[in-house]
Amino acid sequence: MTTPxxxxxxEHDLLGDRDVPAEAYYGIQTLRAQENxxxxxxxxxxxxxxxxxxxxxxxxxxxxxxxxxxxxxxxxEAIEQACAEIVDGDLHKHFVVDMIQGGAGTSxxxxxxxxxxxxxxELLGHQRGDYEHLxxxxxxxxxxxxxxxxxxxVRLAMLLSxxxxxxxxxxxxxxxxxxxxxxxxxxxxxxxxxxDAVPMTVGQEFHGWATTIAEDVERLTRTARLFRxxxxxxxxxGTGITSDPRYAQxxxxxxxxxTGIPFTVSADLVEATSDTGAFVTFSGVLKRIAVKISKICNxxxxxxxxxxxxxxxxxxxxxxxxxxxxxxxxxxxxxxVVNQVAYEVIGNDMTVTFAAEGGQLQLNPFEPVICFNIxxxxxxxxxxxxxxxxxxxxxxxxxxxxxxxxxRHSIGVITxxxxxxxxxxxxxxxxxxxxxxxPVADLVLERGLxxxxxxxxxxxPASMTRPVRPTATGTIPALTVEEEPxxxxxxxxxxxxxxxxx
Numbered sequence: 001m002t003t004p005x006x007x008x009x010x011e012h013d014l015l016g017d018r019d020v021p022a023e024a025y026y027g028i029q030t031l032r033a034q035e036n037x038x039x040x041x042x043x044x045x046x047x048x049x050x051x052x053x054x055x056x057x058x059x060x061x062x063x064x065x066x067x068x069x070x071x072x073x074x075x076x077e078a079i080e081q082a083c084a085e086i087v088d089g090d091l092h093k094h095f096v097v098d099m100i101q102g103g104a105g106t107s108x109x110x111x112x113x114x115x116x117x118x119x120x121x122e123l124l125g126h127q128r129g130d131y132e133h134l135x136x137x138x139x140x141x142x143x144x145x146x147x148x149x150x151x152x153x154v155r156l157a158m159l160l161s162x163x164x165x166x167x168x169x170x171x172x173x174x175x176x177x178x179x180x181x182x183x184x185x186x187x188x189x190x191x192x193x194x195x196d197a198v199p200m201t202v203g204q205e206f207h208g209w210a211t212t213i214a215e216d217v218e219r220l221t222r223t224a225r226l227f228r229x230x231x232x233x234x235x236x237x238g239t240g241i242t243s244d245p246r247y248a249q250x251x252x253x254x255x256x257x258x259t260g261i262p263f264t265v266s267a268d269l270v271e272a273t274s275d276t277g278a279f280v281t282f283s284g285v286l287k288r289i290a291v292k293i294s295k296i297c298n299x300x301x302x303x304x305x306x307x308x309x310x311x312x313x314x315x316x317x318x319x320x321x322x323x324x325x326x327x328x329x330x331x332x333x334x335x336x337v338v339n340q341v342a343y344e345v346i347g348n349d350m351t352v353t354f355a356a357e358g359g360q361l362q363l364n365p366f367e368p369v370i371c372f373n374i375x376x377x378x379x380x381x382x383x384x385x386x387x388x389x390x391x392x393x394x395x396x397x398x399x400x401x402x403x404x405x406x407x408r409h410s411i412g413v414i415t416x417x418x419x420x421x422x423x424x425x426x427x428x429x430x431x432x433x434x435x436x437x438x439p440v441a442d443l444v445l446e447r448g449l450x451x452x453x454x455x456x457x458x459x460x461p462a463s464m465t466r467p468v469r470p471t472a473t474g475t476i477p478a479l480t481v482e483e484e485p486x487x488x489x490x491x492x493x494x495x496x497x498x499x500x501x502x
Contacts, residue, residue: 009129025094025128027114027136033107037098040372044095044108047375051092053156054112057149057232058140059083060254065142068244075139078120091115099372104365105150112149113140143243143251145235147273147363152255154371155227158282159261161378162224168385169217169289175389176210179203179396187465188313188403189410196412199464202313202398209296216289223285226278229266230255237362238270274363276356279370286377287349293384294342297335300392304332312402317395334392341384348373414440416464421449 008019011028018028044050059080066076085091094115097107113136118128120140126133134140141149184203191197232255233248235241240248248265256263266272306312322331351373355366364370407413411430418426421444429443441459444450450458457463 009127011129020129022128025091025115025118026096026111027118027129029110029136030097030107030114033097033101033103033111037101037107039098039100042099042372044097044099044111045092046099047157047161047379048089048092049160050153050157050371050375051095051112052087053153053160054095054108054149055083055086055116056156056258057153057255058112058116059087060232060251060258061142061144061149062140063254064247064250067250068246070244071139071142074124075120075134078123078134079116079140081123082116082119085119086116091119099368101368102365104146104363105154105368105371106146108153108368109141109144109146109149110136113137116140143233143235143247145242147236148231148234148269151273151367152230152232154367155230155278156255156259156261157371158374158378159224159227159259161375162220165378165382165385166217166220168382168389169213169220172385172389172393173210173214173217175393176206176213179393180206180210183398186398186400186403187407189406189412196406196410198412198415199407199410201465202403204465205299209299212292212296213289216285216292220285220289223282226281228261228263229272229278230263231266231269231272232263233265234269234273238268238273240269270362274359274361276359276364276367276370279352279367279374280356283349283352283370283374283377286374286381287346289381290342290345290349290377293381293388294339297338297342297388300335300396301332301339307399312399313406315397315399316392319391332392334388338384338388341380345377345381348377408439409437411440413459413464416458417444417450417455420454420458425449 007022009022010017011020011031012018013028013032015032018031020026020028020031024031062071062076062079062083065071066073071079095111097111101107117131117134117136117140120134121128121130124133180203182203183206184201186202187199188202188205189196189198190200190205230252231238232251233240233243235243248269252263252265255261300314300316303311304314304316307315316332316334318330320333321329322333323329352370355370355373356364358364358366411433414426414430414433417429417440421429425447429440429447429449432438432443433440441455444455445452
């Protein structure tokens with residue numbers, strides 16, 4: 001049985017005639033791009049926010065051109081309606097060009113122009129491809145160039161995409177803080193350079209992780225504001241050729257009204273058309289977040305290692321069997337997958353860096369790979385944060401017997417006694433504890449360095465996990481307001497005199 005031929009419609013461009021699938025809303029230039037750029041297999045439609053952003057830019061352009069009298073009411077209304085449908089989620093499957101493409105995004109721009117034009121033609125009562133009534137270039141792309149439309153749309157797409165990542169980060173921060181409160185009274189050994197250091201609480205460790213992620217939520221938001229400055233109206237190289245002198249401000253104002261984002265026109269459109277600095281900065285923040293979250297996952301894998309022959313301080317939720325050959329084995333698969341996401345994001349940042357550096361003269365032709373990598377980093381980091389919070393952190397338990405044993409047998413607790421017994425005596429006790437395996441507390445009492453009451457006070461969790469002032473009885477009173485040291489700005493005249501003399 002033979003397959004019936006697919007219906008087509010003829011279209012024409014600079015290079016000649018081609019048959020486009022009749023059901024397609026895209027046109028001949030998109031068809032050629034499909035054939036030329038079979039690279040990643042990831043089409044524009046993989047990133048819905050980018051499609052929405054393209055439609056919003058085209059919608060703003062149509063509004064501005066109508067206000068300027070460059071586009072008649074009937075065509076402008078049809079273009080706007082077509083764009084509105086795309087913003088609502090329609091026609092996305094017709095955005096088929098590969099994310100990585102030559103031409104500085106021209107194929108993306110033309111894919112949008114053709115889909116919008118053909119839907120607008122239908123709304124006007126014409127057939128798809130009847131471009132004499134409404135043309136992708138003459139009307140949808142009026143007063144525009146790929147070189148101002150594409151970077152503006154990419155910036156908008158990133159502004160639409162990053163809030164989901166910030167929300168996922170907030171979720172992870174909240175989950176870590178909840179665990180910090182849950183484990184706030186559990187004493188454990190801290191470690192530096194993979195060796196025993198001094199005691200801390202498990203809660204302090206989790207709060208530390210929460211803080212390091214929280215630092216970058218605000219940083220991410222602040223950096224994203226760089227995308228509010230656009231070059232819409234710059235056209236080819238920033239001179240604004242083919243556009244009305246009033247178009248840049250009007251189109252940008254319309255885009256702001258449509259999106260609720262306060263966009264501004266760059267003060268130097270020539271510079272803005274070739275500049276990719278905002279992308280480099282934002283990608284750098286994504287890399288910073290990736291590095292931090294990967295370090296946390298390294299810690300989780302190490303602290304949960306075992307369960308019999310490792311650190312075994314934490315029990316991660318068992319989410320799936322870990323081996324096809326070893327019965328009972330469960331692996332830390334959630335931290336592992338987040339580690340891999342972080343590696344991908346770090347690599348994406350390197351790609352963005354090279355692509356930004358590789359631009360020449362008045363345009364950077366490599367913005368498609370910049371766009372692809374930043375949007376992909378944002379997408380996978382969002383999912384990784386949510387996965388880590390929900391499928392790992394929320395279900396973590398502490399192995400109390402193990403962490404208590406580590407504290408009891410560690411020589412690290414001797415550090416808490418140094419202010420009282422001195423460094424030399426503490427070193428002798430630590431050396432003997434290390435050689436014999438005996439607890440530090442037993443050796444201190446045996447040597448008569450401290451009595452039981454004072455030793456208990458100095459080795460209490462409160463004493464060993466925050467700054468304190470030991471007293472003769474080993475208790476730790478809080479500072480009163482009068483006892484608090486003066487702030488730097490409250491220096492006395494005597495302080496100033498001593499500083500001057502030194």
